[in-house]
Amino acid sequence: MSLAWRLLKAALSSLWAFRSYAALMMIGLIIGIASLTVIHQIGQGAQQQVAARMASMGFGADAFYISSGGGRLGVRRGMKRAVTLTPVDAASISRLDGVAQVVPHKNVARTQVTAGSNHTNTRVRGAPPGWAAARNWSMLHGRFISRADIGQSARVAVVGTTVVRELYGGANPVGRRLRIGRTPFIVVGVLESKGSSGWRDRDDIILVPLSTATKRLSRDDKISGMRVTMTDASRVEEIKGEVTAVLRENHSLGPGVPDDFLIITPDELMKLITRQSRSLVVMLTFVSAVSLFVSGVVIMNIMLVAVSERAYEIGVRRAVGARRRDILYQILMESLMVAAAGGVCGLLLGILLSYLATLLLGIPTAFSPSGFLWALGFSAAVGLFFGVAPAKKAAGLHPVEALR
Amino acid sequence: MIKLKGITKTYYRGKVETPVLLGIDLHVRPGEFLAIMGPSGSGKSTLLHILGLLDRPSGGSYLLDGSETSTLNDDELARLRNAKLGFVFQAFHLLPKSTALDNVLLPFTYAGHFPQDAAHRARHALARVGLEHRLHHRPGEMSGGECQRVAIARALVNDPEVIFADEPTGNLDQRSSLEVISILQGLNAEGRTIVLVTHDTAVGCMCRRLVRLIYGRVDSDEIIAEPTQAMRQLQTLMEAAK
Secondary structure, three states: OOHHHHHHHHHHHHHHHOHHHHHHHHHHHHHHHHHHHHHHHHHHHHHHHHHHHHHHOOOOOOEEEEEEOOOOOOOOOOOOOOOOEOHHHHHHHHOOOOEEEEEEEEEEEEEEEEEOOEEEEEEEEEEOOOHHHHOOOOEEEEOOOOHHHHHHOOOEEEEOHHHHHHHHOOOOOOOOEEEEOOEEEEEEEEEOOOOOOOOOOOOOEEEEEHHHHHHHHOOOOOEOEEEEEEOOHHHHHHHHHHHHHHHHHHOOOOOOOOOOEEEEOHHHHHHHHHHHOHHHHHHHHHHHHHHHHHHHHHHHHHHHHHHHHOHHHHHHHHHOOOOHHHHHHHHHHHHHHHHHHHHHHHHHHHHHHHHHHHHHHOOOOOOOHHHHHHHHHHHHHHHHHHHHHHHHHHHHOOHHHHHO | OEEEEEEEEEEEEOOEEEEEEEEEEEEEOOOOEEEEEOOOOOOHHHHHHHHOOOOOOOEEEEEEOOEEOOOOOHHHHHHHHHHHEEEEOOOOOOOOOOOHHHHHHHHHHOOOOOOOOHHHHHHHHHHHOOOHHHOOOOHHHOOHHHHHHHHHHHHHOOOOOEEEEEOOOOOOOHHHHHHHHHHHHHHHHOOOEEEEEOOOHHHHOOOOEEEEEEOOEEEEEEEOOOOOOHHHHHHHHHHHHO
16 A cells, blocks of 8 residues: 555545535536537537538538628628629639639529429539539439530439438439529439438428530529539648639739638638537636636635644644655645636536537537546646645644644 | 753744744654653643654754754655654544554555565554554544554554654543553564653653743653552552442
């Protein structure tokens, strides 16, 4: 039985002896650490969800997205944006060194779509043949838009599963007809479902050849946006600069005129999405910081009272040879262990609450080992910091006074 | 073994000076069983605290085993208490939530290193005070006399040169007092040096030397030729009870 083990055992048995105090000391810490854990797990969950969604969009680190219309990411959401990009822009960008692929698309205004007696209102988007592969879509039935479709501006459509359900009652619609506005189309393929993770149903979509969208469904040949893939992920920033220069030149933007397009990198998108939950996180962090501070003060005060109550114990220990620093370490060890125990309880409670949040409220959460260490470290720090005053008081007791 | 020369102690409370010890000269030789007696306020407890290195004198010299202790720092005093001294207190001062065995092991916790045979030595010390059947009892589960015997075992376990006892029978009934004193007499008979503070003349007469303090000075210092044997009194008491 080593000395360290004996000291640990002594601290444990003191805590057990004063377990009602220890429980009081731990309450605040449990609440604080639990809420920190919940915050952390919700944050982790959101990030994982965004990352998964971006990956499913084929939005890896080696790509960025150019959107028509200027402004700043996040600021102009919901505003009607000017459609400023053109097929010429797409062509110039694809000629840049280091650009592997440019996949443009054109959004057509939401339109009434009918098939027989059924109708629905859905997103219609013009896309090139490479669009499905670039965004990790695979086909459930039939085929995707072909090069020949583009050349002929063919009136063919590829539909998502939501549309299949709305218009055809779920039956395989390949070969059947539908009308977008007044223009008749033939369904040539069905996209495999991607579900509705995030903020909209991604299966509620109809894709038509890009040229069909520009020539037959709208009056201009502008494009809404394009996805640019680099040959090398490390050149994203460099190529972003070149693209900006090319687009400004194509659009004849003089110095001082703001961009009429927006380049969105995966990093920025990630930041934007996580920023949306930030106010909640700030509030919860504040609450838990306050509760951790309060619990620290509570620990300190209870320990100070306990030190007075245990004066004779300290006196005995001094009498049999404990040095001041032995007493100091003992009390510090006790507050550290109370805090660590509170931290572990808080962490478990937090994990449970996160689990319930996912189960009952559908909020995505994720556990991370770093969060575990963080919670333990934080509570230990609280224990150490607020244990100093009681420990000093205990160590400063004169043996004779303590024994009285 | 212990040589006090001109030991003084003055307490300061604010601007009020309270002199307690006014110059004590005392020589304790190995193997002695010394009782310090005196009325309250005579300074006997203060003297014991100074002898036990729990408190420092305001002046004078204290040689323990030939080395001066009044210049030692706090840690060095703690080290000496751990290695050379044992304490028995009036209120036992056992750790309430620890077993008898753990209480007796306490001095080893602060011994710098924990000896391999610590548990064996603790059991032996408890057996010496007749408590081999109480190893895993907590203070709340034992009588006052048994608690004080655990305290004696704790004072004994590190094989100290001197055991200091501050009113060891003050909280005990007559029978337990006699048991405790008879253990101390037995230890003394084996050569252990014991210094005891008491206000009970009967207890004082069970020691082999009696020092009386009055107003912070040694008033008398006498050898008791034939100390009362606690064991014999205990037997008498037991027979009377039958």
